[in-house]
Amino acid sequence: MYQLLKKENGARRGRFDTPHGSVETPAFMNVATAGAIKGGVSAQDLHMLKCQVQLCNTYHLHLRPGDRVVGELGGLHRFTGFTGPILTDSGGFQVFSLAQLRTIKEEGVYFSSHIDGAKIFMGPEESIKIQSNLASTIAMAFDECVENPAGYEYAKQSCARTLRWLKRCARQMEIQNSLPDTINKQQMLFGINQGATYDDLRILHMQQIAELDLDGYAIGGLAVGEPTEEMYHCIETVEPYMPTHKIRYLMGVGTPMNIVESVARGIDLFDCVMPSRNARHGHLFTWQGIINLNNQKYQRDPAPIDNDCACEVCRNHSRAYIRHLLKSGEMLGMRLCVMHNLFFYNTLMEKIREALDQGGFEKFRRRLSGIIDRRI
Amino acid sequence: MYQLLKKENGARRGRFDTPHGSVETPAFMNVATAGAIKGGVSAQDLHMLKCQVQLCNTYHLHLRPGDRVVGELGGLHRFTGFTGPILTDSGGFQVFSLAQLRTIKEEGVYFSSHIDGAKIFMGPEESIKIQSNLASTIAMAFDECVENPAGYEYAKQSCARTLRWLKRCARQMEIQNSLPDTINKQQMLFGINQGATYDDLRILHMQQIAELDLDGYAIGGLAVGEPTEEMYHCIETVEPYMPTHKIRYLMGVGTPMNIVESVARGIDLFDCVMPSRNARHGHLFTWQGIINLNNQKYQRDPAPIDNDCACEVCRNHSRAYIRHLLKSGEMLGMRLCVMHNLFFYNTLMEKIREALDQGGFEKFRRRLSGIIDRRI
Numbered sequence: 001m002y003q004l005l006k007k008e009n010g011a012r013r014g015r016f017d018t019p020h021g022s023v024e025t026p027a028f029m030n031v032a033t034a035g036a037i038k039g040g041v042s043a044q045d046l047h048m049l050k051c052q053v054q055l056c057n058t059y060h061l062h063l064r065p066g067d068r069v070v071g072e073l074g075g076l077h078r079f080t081g082f083t084g085p086i087l088t089d090s091g092g093f094q095v096f097s098l099a100q101l102r103t104i105k106e107e108g109v110y111f112s113s114h115i116d117g118a119k120i121f122m123g124p125e126e127s128i129k130i131q132s133n134l135a136s137t138i139a140m141a142f143d144e145c146v147e148n149p150a151g152y153e154y155a156k157q158s159c160a161r162t163l164r165w166l167k168r169c170a171r172q173m174e175i176q177n178s179l180p181d182t183i184n185k186q187q188m189l190f191g192i193n194q195g196a197t198y199d200d201l202r203i204l205h206m207q208q209i210a211e212l213d214l215d216g217y218a219i220g221g222l223a224v225g226e227p228t229e230e231m232y233h234c235i236e237t238v239e240p241y242m243p244t245h246k247i248r249y250l251m252g253v254g255t256p257m258n259i260v261e262s263v264a265r266g267i268d269l270f271d272c273v274m275p276s277r278n279a280r281h282g283h284l285f286t287w288q289g290i291i292n293l294n295n296q297k298y299q300r301d302p303a304p305i306d307n308d309c310a311c312e313v314c315r316n317h318s319r320a321y322i323r324h325l326l327k328s329g330e331m332l333g334m335r336l337c338v339m340h341n342l343f344f345y346n347t348l349m350e351k352i353r354e355a356l357d358q359g360g361f362e363k364f365r366r367r368l369s370g371i372i373d374r375r376i
Numbered sequence: 377m378y379q380l381l382k383k384e385n386g387a388r389r390g391r392f393d394t395p396h397g398s399v400e401t402p403a404f405m406n407v408a409t410a411g412a413i414k415g416g417v418s419a420q421d422l423h424m425l426k427c428q429v430q431l432c433n434t435y436h437l438h439l440r441p442g443d444r445v446v447g448e449l450g451g452l453h454r455f456t457g458f459t460g461p462i463l464t465d466s467g468g469f470q471v472f473s474l475a476q477l478r479t480i481k482e483e484g485v486y487f488s489s490h491i492d493g494a495k496i497f498m499g500p501e502e503s504i505k506i507q508s509n510l511a512s513t514i515a516m517a518f519d520e521c522v523e524n525p526a527g528y529e530y531a532k533q534s535c536a537r538t539l540r541w542l543k544r545c546a547r548q549m550e551i552q553n554s555l556p557d558t559i560n561k562q563q564m565l566f567g568i569n570q571g572a573t574y575d576d577l578r579i580l581h582m583q584q585i586a587e588l589d590l591d592g593y594a595i596g597g598l599a600v601g602e603p604t605e606e607m608y609h610c611i612e613t614v615e616p617y618m619p620t621h622k623i624r625y626l627m628g629v630g631t632p633m634n635i636v637e638s639v640a641r642g643i644d645l646f647d648c649v650m651p652s653r654n655a656r657h658g659h660l661f662t663w664q665g666i667i668n669l670n671n672q673k674y675q676r677d678p679a680p681i682d683n684d685c686a687c688e689v690c691r692n693h694s695r696a697y698i699r700h701l702l703k704s705g706e707m708l709g710m711r712l713c714v715m716h717n718l719f720f721y722n723t724l725m726e727k728i729r730e731a732l733d734q735g736g737f738e739k740f741r742r743r744l745s746g747i748i749d750r751r752i
Binding site for chain 1: 411413415417418419420440441445448454455678688693700701703704709711712
């Protein structure tokens with residue numbers, strides 16, 4: 001499914017084929033938590049914003065409207081109107097970060113819904129069944145997300161459990177894909193590498209999950225508050241043990257420069273709420289750095305958010321107008337900001353791919369360094 | 377500026393030419409209070425939604441971002457990106473409905489901002505200067521909006537003052553349009569008929585303001601809680617005294633059927649927050665009646681909001697998806713609902729014009745009666 005087209009040092013230019021179309025990699029997944037990007041952006045908008053892959057959250061959709069409802073309506077593609085590949089996470093991360101009163105057992109996790117307190121059980125089989133109902137292109141394995149920092153012994157036992165859970169996920173996925181009523185019988189499964197910040201655990205776990213010959217491999221448990229250098233170290237540690245011919249996904253990362261640096265270390269796929277979340281607060285990415293549109297200095301600024309940006313927002317609206325909308329609490333302000341930031345991220349990935357195609361990635365990386373992540 | 381193209385009984389099919397383009401009438405103005413439709417709808421969206429005229433609120437824009445800021449940025453057309461005609465109200469209605477601690481004097485109204493309590497004075501000259509800074513296509517006269525019900529003596533004195541204020545508005549408009557720095561030197565002025573529910577006051581006031589040969593005439597002080605029949609009676613009372621060759625605007629009206637009935641009584645132009653406000657609460661107009669998308673029965677409904685609607689929302693999204701978005705508090709839900717309702721209103725006006733063109737308005741009116749305003 002994944003073709004490695006070209007390499008420049010550690011950076012990979014590739015293509016990932018799915019039943020819902022191909023993804024040119026490196027790629028960034030735009031996060032549509034409950035089936036829509038926060039900020040009033042639709043599936044039609046996403047196509048215009050150069051989004052290749054949409055990520056939806058299993059935990060949220062299981063609670064509301066319910067994966068059975070989405071399934072009855074034909075799955076996430078029909079439900080949201082997005083025709084390209086859709087990845088669903090396993091719900092694991094949200095169970096550990098959002099849910100209340102959770103108890104972890106060998107069979108899975110007992111927890112209470114953060115919406116209405118309802119008692120819910122989710123284990124590997126349940127997560128895969130839910131993702132099968134959602135009919136995403138790619139399902140993620142149900143894993144345990146240990147807290148950071150975690151003790152060595154706990155992390156070691158958690159890794160072993162996550163491996164056992166992964167095998168149960170793979171078995172359940174085979175069952176789901178063979179059922180007559182399953183919407184997407186070619187649903188893919190990605191495994192997730194864990195191991196906290198312990199190199200030996202990370203490596204052992206990666207070796208173990210690589211043996212399962214899954215459709216792709218993710219690195220999880222990073223971007224949870226650790227120093228950036230520690231994250232890069234972890235990628236460098238694990239990467240040599242990731243199968244070359246499989247797509248590699250770094251979960252929940254990150255800033256534009258985090259992405260460039262991780263591509264340099266061999267990562268193909270990313271997701272992060274940063275572009276949409278920051279946008280809703282008026283923090284906007286530009287090719288000169290990050291601006292805060294709430295600043296008084298933009299009150300009478302007739303320029304677009306970024307003169308070097310070709311997005312619909314920058315072609316039509318001034319900083320002064322968008323700032324006014326944010327200050328007035330007008331929903332349109334948030335929508336315009338979210339659209340700009342997503343276009344920026346998707347364009348960043350496009351530029352990374354072009355640089356790789358032309359053998360100029362290292363030059364591109366040096367050019368952006370110290371520029372695009374700075375506040376101006 | 378206004379051409380009467382055709383009549384069917386009292387209903388008028390016309391065209392209103394402005395420096396920012398022509399408006400085919402009868403027409404509905406889409407309300408962009410602070411320079412944007414509430415619900416995340418942009419000027420580009422408005423053009424797609426068949427909106428001919430945008431209405432912006434002087435009071436809101438005067439307080440934030442300030443009419444001088446908008447003026448410095450080139451006026452409302454440049455600021456919002458809407459290229460068609462824009463009408464600004466005078467601020468009068470908001471001063472009387474939103475502002476605190478107001479005192480009415482002959483010179484104008486002293487009041488406190490509802491945003492930060494700042495003390496502000498607005499009279500006819502100030503309102504026109506502000507609207508000149510905003511550079512709308514059409515400015516409205518600054519009038520007093522009396523409470524409903526109002527005593528006869530108070531209403532009579534208020535009418536006389538509103539007439540004196542109108543003359544001051546007209547003089548100030550002449551000054552503004554002759555200043556070298558004025559952005560739109562062809563700004564038009566509409567007068568507003570008042571007189572509460574008293575036929576003789578309404579008629580006398582209409583006769584007096586008609587003498588001023590303004591660019592258009594509005595009926596104000598209606599749609600403020602009085603019975604619908606009283607509103608229709610007032611239109612029927614005043615209409616014979618409105619100049620035939622001037623456009624006629626019924627302020628703040630109304631439901632789809634209110635609009636059809638008012639067209640039948642000789643009205644050309646409308647505005648109302650109802651389509652966007654109701655949309656944000658999931659109340660949607662269809663050609664079969666009004667639906668409440670929050671109802672449980674739509675949870676698994678794969679149909680569009682309205683099978684007979686050609687809007688982008690109905691072409692792409694199901695009731696089930698939009699209901700889910702509303703229930704999840706996703707901004708996209710509100711945006712899709714607002715877009716549908718505005719498209720419905722603008723299409724209603726288009727159908728009214730087509731019916732008038734073909735001499736079938738009375739048939740059209742009968743066909744909609746009892747249908748489009750009912751809850752289903």
